Structures are given as structure tokens and as C-alpha cells.
Amino acid sequence: MRYCVLGAARAARPDGSPVPVGGARLRALLTALALHPGRPVPAQALVDDVWSGEPPADASGALQALVGRLRRVLGAGAVASV
DSSP, rough: EEEEEESEEEEEEETTTOOOSSSSHHHHHHHHHTTTTTSSSOOHHHHHHTTTOOOTHHHHHHHHHHHHHHHHHOGGGGGGOO
16 A cells, blocks of 8 residues: 655555545544554544544544544555554
8 A cells, every 4th residue: 555645645556556535534544544654553643633633522433433434445454453
């Protein structure tokens, strides 16, 4: 997986074919994860990055839903939970 954040944010498979990553929050989550490749990122740090300090009332549930959407887009093995 390749994710480009300079210019228009976009994701591509290893063969170069584009992966549609819709929605600003979904792109924000992918960007936050891409800044820490191969390392776990605390849930609170992801909430802060995605919602810019103004998280929803159920931030944990909203983050889980967003991670689920990201897995559907990128593939189940693209985002690991530890």
C-alpha cells in the first residue's frame, strides 16, 4: 500500500492501481496511521488527530467505526489492532 499526502491525498495498491479513500475523517485516520508505519498508535492520539481536539461524545465507538470503514476500503489485514 502506498499513501501520498502531499497534494491531493491518495492511496494506491502495490501495482499502482488507485484505492478510493473517501471522506475527510477516513483520510485523516489513514494519514495519522501512515505517520507511524509499523508501530502502534494509541487510540487517544488517533481521536485527537482525526477530530482535531473536538471528538464526538462516543469517541471510542466512532474511532472503531472509522477503523472498520478503513479496513473495508484497504483490506482486512491493512490495519492491525494491538
